[in-house]
Amino acid sequence: MNALNLPSPQGKPRIIVIGGGFGGLNFVDTLDTRQYQVVLLDQYNYHTFAPLLYQVATAGLDAPDICGALRKSFRHKRDFHFRMLRVRGIDDGTQQVHTEAGPIHYDHLVLATGTRANFFGNQNLETHTLPLKTVPDARKLRNHIFQTLERADMTDDPAEKASLMTFLIVGGGPSGVEIAGALSELRRHVLQRDYPDTDTMQLRFILVDGGEELLAQFSDKSSKDAHRNLDEMHIELWFNKLIADYDGRVATFKDGSTLATHTVIWGAGVTGSIIEGLQERSAQKGHYNIDDRMRVQGYNNVYAIGDVTYLTSDKWLKGHPGVAQVAIQMGKRLAKNFNAIAKGKPTAGFVYHDKGNLAIIGRNRAVADLPRNIHFHGVIAWFIWAFVHIFYLIGWRNRLFTFLSWVGNYITYNRAVRLVIEPTLEEELTEAHAATAGSGVG
Ligand SMILES: Cc1cc2nc3c(=O)[nH]c(=O)nc-3n(C[C@H](O)[C@H](O)[C@H](O)COP(=O)(O)OP(=O)(O)OC[C@H]3O[C@@H](n4cnc5c(N)ncnc54)[C@H](O)[C@@H]3O)c2cc1C
Known part of the structure; x- marks a missing residue:
């Protein structure tokens, strides 16, 4: 054959x-x-380093920095064959x-x-929310964030502006916490300067979770540290609240309350x-x-x-x-x-050696739960996080580029990749204009 x-x-x-x-x-x-x-x-013909997807979505890194070409990884391996x-x-x-x-x-x-x-069978959530599982998801989310900001900058309708400037993040696990932290830093260090005609401090980032705490699978200390850090970074934290539906403009919660928003980021389940x-x-x-x-x-x-x-x-x-x-x-x-x-030798059963949990919240802010109940937070955890992530990235090129990007971002407080590479803004504006004209609002 x-x-x-x-x-x-x-x-x-x-x-x-x-x-x-x-x-x-x-x-x-x-x-x-x-x-x-x-x-x-x-x-796909590449490996994705998923823990850094949120940085692609929030303009910290470019997609190739976190991907490794699969054929290249094994080109020296005999009788290895890849098919995309x-x-x-x-x-x-x-x-x-x-x-x-x-x-x-x-x-x-x-x-x-x-x-x-996992959208738990809800077609509306699947259609209108933005998940973060793949590189295409991350690029789509980045495009969406920056196009939404462009739209917010040019509207003078207060309700529309508020909805465009409200970002709902669903799920208080590591992905939700990391995205929320990155968006807050973007607001503080980049958007204020990029959008002088808009009061970017009016941007609302809301993190909603059905449970009572953030980072539920981490230690109690990490969970509390993350909570305190996000509070300090002006992220609104909503607990014991479950999203029931989203039609692309209004999020409805199980308790009957609603929120007008153009952006729902989905980190609630897999x-x-x-x-x-x-x-x-x-x-x-x-x-x-x-x-x-x-x-x-x-x-x-x-x-x-x-x-x-x-x-x-x-x-x-x-x-x-x-x-x-x-x-x-x-x-x-x-x-x-x-x-x-x-070789005719005996096999062994799988035993997991737990190396701990890490999550980054922002500049100099991270949490690290290491074996033997060792816990770090703040700058030390941030350095551990950075070292581990650089170490596990695939390929020297990615390690070098990511390291240089982080050093650059750290020194300049900048984000290099806030480009909308696949714009859909014109279509969005035409649709929005048609909807407004249709409703008779001048
Ligand atoms: C945003 C995000 C952040 C994360 N952060 C962390 C973190 O900080 N620390 C941590 O330890 N873990 C983190 N994780 C979890 C971690 O990424 C996963 O545990 C890990 O990727 C699991 O590896 P895997 O090989 O099982 O699956 P994956 O790495 O998901 O790989 C699955 C592969 O299968 C391919 N595939 C799937 N179906 C098919 C098909 N039908 N045909 C062909 N190919 C297919 C996919 O394209 C993919 O390449 C994060 C995950 C995400 C999404």
Whole structure:
């Protein structure tokens, strides 16, 4: 078989990996490809360093700074093959994955597809809110933020201006906190100077959460530090409030209250990117059930790693957290097990080594929960955060460019990339004008 111009595996087992995120990348990197042929499939031809997506969305970094080309990452690896494809389905009977370019046969399948935004079945929220899961999402959000500011700058209708200048961020987890902090810094250091005809201190950034605290999965100290910092940065914090609907102009909450806003940023929930075709019992609540060898329930040759999995242990009774370190360590462990099997050696179960949690809130403001209950906040946590993120970025070019951008932003209080690269402002203004003319308002 020579589907998709793939060479024959020459008697070696073929492993198909779906997803070049943290899990897939570390699996391929660790796998001994003298023993296996590996085929990596991803809908994008790059790896995304998701923890820095919020900086792309808020003009701190450019998209290429946080992406690594997948072919380049493994060009020195023998019998490694990449195909840029979205997998549509799996046939476990014939052992094939289905793509728009045709089927590919596997001996072993590794599912590393991560998660996607979960709108809990609400079509309006899916259509009108702005999620932050992918590079296209981040670029769309950046375009939206700066176009909304342009519109706010040119309207003299007070209600329209207020709605354009109100930004609602849904979800008080790390993403919501980081976006809120970055928007506040943008307002303080950049927008005041860029928009002299608008009182940018009237910009409202509201962070809403259904629970009672920020960063619920962090320590109590970090949660309180984040709260205090965002208060000081004039972010409005709304707790115990759930969004029920949003039509693109008005957000409605479960308690019946409403908010006029042109921007709702969605950081409220995710669900695993499950691919159709495996037995029903293999997945539950949007995640693949796996054992400690990362085998998907019901299979001996289908594995899953990272965010898309559900695995409990004595320490992680409710499942492992959806963080990069879990995906990285699962990817490495699974590849080591494959390497061991090829050498006739025993395999080992997955044990997660928790390295802690980090979140940045703003300039010199961050929180760090490290192992042994060690907690840092402020400048020290900010330096730990910066060091860890530079260290884990893919490639020296990205590390260097990101470091230089941060130093530049730090010294000049500036944001380099506040450009609207794909403008839709003209269409938006025409639509808005037509709506106003239609309502008879002059
Ligand atoms: C905005 C944001 C901020 C975050 N911040 C942090 C942080 O500060 N610290 C931290 O530890 N974690 C953070 N995370 C979580 C972290 O990014 C995830 O835990 C990690 O990416 C999981 O790795 P993964 O390999 O399981 O999935 P991913 O990295 O999501 O990779 C999945 C890959 O699968 C591909 N894919 C999916 N479906 C298909 C398909 N059908 N066909 C082909 N390809 C497919 C996708 O294109 C993607 O490349 C953040 C996540 C987000 C979104």
